[in-house]
Amino acid sequence: MLNRNRNGNKQNGQAKQKLDLRGKNAPAYLEPDTLLGRNALFQVEKMIAGGGFGQIYKAINLETDEEVAVKVERASTNDSQRMILESKVLDEMLGTKHFPNVYYIGPHKNCNFIVMQMLGRNLGDIRKVLPHKKMSISSSVRIGIQIVEALSLLHTKGWLHRDLKPTNCCLGLDEKRRQVYLVDFGMSRRFRNDDGSNREVRHYCGFRGTTRYCSYRMHDRREQGPVDDLWCLYYTLAELVEGYLPWRDMESVDEMAQAKKIIKHDMIFPSMPSKFASFDRNLRRLRQHSTPDYVKFQNILASCVKYVDDNAEFEWDILGV
Template identity: 30%
Template structure:
């Protein structure tokens, strides 16, 4: 068992590797390529080995939550879930950094939407994103994990180099939590637990600092649904968390018509149903997906249409790669202490 480090040790030893450096995993050595994305705790590099295009996600040893990510991906891979990367390998270097090697993805949905005209997806792309992201959430819950940080920045299309560009993947599980005990019984809510997630997409329960369940992931998805189909959320420019909470409450009452203006009628019904769920309820994923598929059918939208970001130049230019290292949730540093210090390669599932 690797012992926990002191603060001085963390300062002296923590580091991230650089492009061109070789890191050694269980199965192979990996030469780190271009930086795809970075954040306060880590970096994602491209890597090609034996003709396979991969991403290597690296985090500083003392701050790493990759053991959580590895647990989620292991559970997803065992179930052969469609919307999750394959975890190829993992490892660590002394007490400097920890890494996992996984499937390469494209740009995340937040970045892709920002690049569109008027920062808005077409209804075709938006509805198909909504369906696939909810399918991913359903799969995650079937693997017995909560995300607790559903947002567009944690989803991305697969990479064209791997012929997965029509599938939306979920990634970044730094705040994920298994919601059942060792006997697969649901954990009871713990009362007030502090903030989890991202302010723009957090559920009303999250704003109340209460324990989150499956319904809260789906409520966060609903805000994603409105944003990717309508183009924006009313509180997009609001930074005060209490003000955002109040805006979300008004969106259910006096501002509801404006909030859902231009949206298909089923959006109103889906919101009503989500708000009716209790902590213990299983969300009606299939019911929501069926409703969105009916909208696609009515609008003549085919599920295999090009995404908005797939113009001729993007189809030819396959060297652009993802920022799979989207920033951790706003308050993640408050919860780093939950990490069992010293989880290195031997602790990666």
């Protein structure tokens, strides 16, 4: 009996290991020097990042010598749908500020890939290397204003992000190093029909997003709208400014949901000027189908600093971290 339990545990462990073998936990999907795209235009150099679903590679455009990023996911049923959805969103946002340019989309063996503009670090990684693991209020305000603009552009096209968080916001490179880009649209959803009308609201929705940053409405499995992306931004800014969220150590999702409903603004943002409290108040007035006043939210952010200088260097560039 004891041996059977041991074997069962071993088999369960092996099964779990197999289930985990995707994204950053999986062997490399692409080998160095792999050629991708029409006329073998893009040459893979190395893997530079991995997430829960896919892997990111650095590659070179052999015609222009430009560095590009290649996002790769297995062509399994669920993962392939994420990639198809992401490519559709990026195609619609092509050439739009705050969204990476896409150069090629296609299959390779048992994977699907997107070749896109190479970006810099994400906000989550940047925060972790800063002193005290938090950003200055001035930098967070500038970033927040840009993300509000990005969400406005995305929502105008009828799309929701549904997984906005620090690691899904990247900065550009070189002359674009102060510009924020939204990434990872594998959980996006259309909330508006082609004729401009709103899609019918579902009575119950499967969870989409990340529990730490999602709105309290999503915990209740309610249909998301533009307001929910703004709630994700609100919690993202809290983590950037304060270095943590009050529920970061809560293991229970239900406990986390309750905390979001009862914890007051000044406990989430103890360091922010009192003027920022109106961001919370205005969010709470919005309903699922409400069209947010994006300029108002930008103005609330701007009111928290004396002057918004978009050309100033961020502190991490000055510190060289």
